Amino acid sequence: MAKSKKTETGTERPARGGGLFAYAPAPESPAAAGEIATGYGHFIGGEFVDSSGSEALKTVNPATEQVLAEFAQGTEEDVDRAVRAARRAFADWSALPGSERAKYLFRIARIVQERSRELAVLESIDNGKPIRETRDVDLPLVAAHFFYYAGWADKLDYAGYGPNPRPLGVAAQVIPWNFPLLMLAWKIAPALATGNTVVLKPAETTPLTALRFAEICRQAGLPKGVVNIVTGDGRTGAALTSHPDVNKVAFTGSTPVGRAIAKQLAGTRTKLSLELGGKAANIVFDDAPLDQAVEGIVNGIFFNQGHVCCAGSRLLVQESVQDELLDALKRRMGTLRVGDPLDKNTDVGAINSAAQLARITELAEAGEREGAERWAPDCELPGAGYWFRPTLFTGVSQAHRIAREEIFGPVLSVLTFRTPAEAVEKANNTPYGLSAGIWTEKGSRILWMANRLRAGVVWANTFNKFDPTSPFGGYKESGYGREGGRHGLEPYLNVEALDV
Incomplete structure (x- = not known):
């Protein structure tokens, strides 16, 4: 991996890629914020x-x-x-x-x-x-x-x-x-x-x-x-x-x-x-456009470092496409750039506070203790500040804390299903009810699922899309x-x- 570089804000941002295609820093001036x-x-x-x-x-x-x-x-x-x-x-x-x-x-x-x-x-x-x-x-x-x-x-x-x-x-x-x-x-x-x-x-x-x-x-x-x-x-x-x-x-x-x-x-x-809070299910069926779904999954959980109440923190993927989807997802996660928030190339910024970083770390460690398999891309993190690598867990059961509790960080729990009915049951098996996502080419399946998901917002073949004309809110907790x-x-x- 290329050596990390200092930005004008003093934080380090690892260069990604190599040779002619390494990303150069593209910093925004902190002076643009005006006088603090x-x-x-x-x-x-x-x-x-x-x-x-x-x-x-x-x-x-x-x-x-x-x-x-x-x-x-x-x-x-x-x-x-x-x-x-x-x-x-x-x-x-x-x-x-x-x-x-x-x-x-x-x-x-x-x-x-x-x-x-x-x-x-x-x-x-x-x-x-x-x-x-x-x-x-x-x-x-x-x-x-x-x-x-x-x-x-x-x-x-x-x-x-x-x-x-x-x-x-x-x-x-x-x-x-x-x-x-x-x-x-x-x-x-x-x-x-x-x-x-x-x-x-x-x-x-x-x-x-x-x-x-x-x-x-x-x-x-x-x-x-x-x-x-x-x-x-x-x-x-x-x-x-x-x-x-x-x-x-x-x-x-x-x-x-x-x-x-x-x-x-x-x-x-x-x-x-x-x-x-929320613990949204992002549900991917075997007929979904997988490349599009991978982008939706990444946006659903790594946007704003996962600091999103409606984040798609539970990925429910149909068993027949699990391996293909996870391979593509890991490749995409390997391209995410973690570092200086004022660098225009950065995908994942800093965790908001030391307390929130400790909460994310504790729950991720609980996932490992309970038997889930942890994976994160290899990337350097700056020496100062609060940082956490984009992380996913496989082998997750519905009893795991990482599947039940809101982590509010860049951590994705992966579960599988076989039938639409099983997907609905697992998606609704949460004390929360804020949002959900459905990935499939069948409009009838989208409507069938949306009518059964106990979530205030249901996205179809997209995630984390907001508009002031559309109401937002949840059910249950x-x-x-x-x-x-x-x-x-x-x-x-x-x-x-x-x-x-």
Whole structure:
């Protein structure tokens, strides 16, 4: 293997291939992210303000372990200030005609597009995902969600939720670290379109793009208090979701935390939507286009380092094509480039945090202990940062932890089946129900399978395809409620006019 090379960000990226066809580094400049302050407060009432407490947290670049910035640990007092600011702004914001609210959302979408390179680089630095994903997937979808819900803002009477749908009031929103800016857009765009105001808490490992979005809100002239951002860890999130003056809680994250929030809000009038974990089955039949299926499998589990709730982390392959498919899959995995997220050639970036790397490592070791066969391509990993090779396990049974638990990393478990009925049984044998994929040339089989799979999203001959017009959400321990599409309006509306 060719010797690894230093990029301008200081991380090492192994050259792949050899001779004339070795990949040269193609780094994106970290300077494109703009100035990152040494410290950040909260964004409350249209202004950046200091925390009422003295505790500060640090966010690091997972590819280098270098500290990027400090940010405030939100207190109950900070959360209360933000909720009160959102409550004050609600009366005027909800009274605006939908066409006027739409103008602000359109303006935000255009600014996101104008600043997309800056935001993409900042996201990759703070999160660890490859720049080509933030640039080509995340940022276009962020803008698309604001454009889409801007279009709904003056058409709510025709959305199917009654002739006079009303906003709920103040929405408390807690987002995860795997798609920081995209999850922000999924939540803020429909909330604002329907006339609600927002208090959002970003994940403690990836706060920077949310804080940069606060600048965009000011640039767009959004009225003060309509969007408020309070940073901090789970303590801040708990204070926000339990605040007595919020009318809606939207949470994306782990199933245990979602379960705790549901218990906390049981018996209250606070509306709740949860988008939680997943353990999706990617099902390949013997008549599938195998080369296309291999690309779908790779995209399904190694996109964003496997940090995807709907990742195709269980591969169910029909026995007759198992060997052929796995040979092709291993060849394809051998071409994946792991390294510097700011290198435009990188396929798999850094794991988001040391804690997440430890979780992935522990579950992979459990797979080996329980008898599954582990395989990963031979590739150098940078000396600093949090890294994990793309990995697959064969000889996996449904009793193995790697087949049951969400790993949230670049680890694929391979199981086999003989009949469509067996595939359905194995696919549904999970506490989760977020997504699934079907690979076959038969349209009738796709429909037969889709009707029987207990999953909120079922992809056919593709995987991990998202569109703001299409609803997303799950069943069972994957949560409830839908985000995206017309369905994404409903969690922020009350046709019976809740008193606020």
